[in-house]
Amino acid sequence: MLLYFLIIPTVLFLVFGLFSYWQELKYRNKPFYKLSDVGWRKCLPKPEARLVHSIAFMGDVGYVATDGTDPVMRLLEEWQQNTGPDGSVLFLGDNLYPVGMPAETHRHYPAAKERLDFLLGQMGAYAGRKIFLSGNHDWNKGRAKGLEYVLRQEKYVVDTLQDENSYLPRHGCPGPEAIQLAEGLLLVIINTQWWVQRGEKPMGIGQGCPYDDIEEFFVRLNQILRRNRHQRIVVAAHHPLYSNALHGGKFTIKQHIFPLTAAHKRFYIPLPIFGSLYPFYRQLFGAYEDMSHRKYRKMRKRLLRIFHQYSNIVYVAGHDHNLQHFEVRDNHYIVSGSGSKTSFVKKGGKATFTLEQRGFFVLNYYDTGEVWIEALAVPETEDVPKPGVVVFRKELGTVLQPKVQAQQV
Template sequence: MAETVFEVILVGDSGNIARYKPDPLMELLKQHLPDAYPSAVIFLGDNVYPHGLPEKGDRLRADAELVLQKHYEAVKGYTGKVIFISGNHDWNKGKDDGFDYVVRQEKYIEKLFGGENVYLPSNGCPGPKEVPINDDLTIVAINTQWWIQRGFRPIGAKDGCSASSEEEFYALLQDIIDRNINKKILVVGHYPIYSYSLHGGKFKFKHHLFPLTIYRKKAFMPMPVIGSLLPLYRKYIGAPEDLSNLRFRELRKNLKAIFGRHPNLIYAAGHEHNLQHIYKNQVDYIVSGAASKSTYVRKGKYGKFALAAKGFFKLKFSSDQKTVAEAWVVDELNAQGKMAYQAELH
């Protein structure tokens, strides 16, 4: 068996972890932090619920600070690389003042980490941000929320961004991929490209009869017939955070075209509160957004694995350029958790 030379732990949507007692997911993460070989932990956005990091004096500020401190404490003393990216909640759920929220969070987190540049892409920029790891692996961070964000969105050198336009963003991403064509490439963003869960427009019959259960599991207020309008809207038109949203559809189309030309590419995201592995058009898509809660998911046509449970994915990159994905979930009887899935990626 080939030796693992680098490992990545993907933790998504961790913004609602326990504040005043040990959090099961963070405790599981601590158990899995590697010390035998180089590694990274990537927090895939939505690092603080419900509205990111408000300004000082806001009634939610102290709670938000506590959540971010819990993230720091979970990896304190860890010698590997730590990366945070932003999600829609970190941008104040997409509201007009979201830029202020995400920059405030970036500064706060990087202060916790002693000034280290751990929040990528920086300054709320769209990216792409290349993070060379070794001769066999490169990580690329992109800011998917930038594309659907209302209000101010930074772009160009005047705002500290590498891309001066949307077109240049795609050109820069293509250039990174071309320069690393002989490596494994891990692209990370908050929003998935494919999903067989709620943001991907996949719903149970229950959601048509009791549509409010989409947002609250116990909201069993029956709305026969008319209740189907919400799931259908989410599937075909989309709320701002859905994959069917017009602006996000454009981003997805362009990313799929770029990714499809590179067979060694993996795209990992959070956003959906579950664990998924999807393989389509020679690209492995990982969804690892189950740090705080779990929601309905099904194994669709291109799905290799789908599970609604608190947990995270690990990617193990080996010396022979093979990659193994593992899904680990919280197990009350075992501090090490339970491995729910393992597969060699393509």
């Protein structure tokens, strides 16, 4: 009898695991669309609409190839040529893997400098606006001396591009920083790594930040959103507020059975049942970079409490290495973190679109007041027929009163 109690659960677990794995394989590297967005290809801006401003969201580019062959950077270059000066490129953090920009004596410094020089070389030739944000890897993976690492990267970017606004928020401060990109289109940048960073993080005028209490950040953010509720507001950060991927607590069956692959992709040592302890821990308590971690959870709760008061916000982040779109309470939440590598993303839930593919999102703002987003992807499998295809498009609504005075920011 005891043998049956051991065999039956084991067989059921294996059957469930194999079925789930088969389901995952069916949509890995394939786009998922919410039923209402299946016909997105037929949706286009009005023929008479003229593009006023375009934003390319480049997330987690820290592993791009520097020899000119990288398909995502080629796609960005094509976008730059087509858009011209009426565009902005936002690097959403994790610009340099694995630990950002260390000191010159560090073994990772030569590779970090080479990659950053490559990115800045392509940006230096672009006439539009270019802005770098910081992510957890730029802060020494969120560990001690992270502030030192990010300030070194900031100085290098600002000195090279000769633009004080090319790395925001400055000095590692939380922000928010508001920039008027066009009439009716406002960009707000925040440094979400500040909340989850371990060790030193700046605060107060002595460290270049405009306030001494973090509560002032939320007051200022709410003031910016309230004064500009007639505009379309794009909030850019590194950490997403919604995600169907790893940092949102979503794991593959492989990660449950072979948990050691999280440490190294070749560690295929089966640990069924016991292997689920790690994913469950990440889902319930989380690492510092996970939504379930208490610091991340507290930050997310405060931001969403503010955003839910408005209906004109597009929140864009990286962090998870895929492309995702969510529409929640009339606001839009985008993950554009597959600039240099990809990872599993789960379909369904609150998502309207997900794709495990390298690429980036673009936001287009037209003189008709229309605001559209597009997801551009490059091929890694036969599911995407050619480079640079649009794999998703959606209108986010119309800015009814596009005129705004600069002092309102």
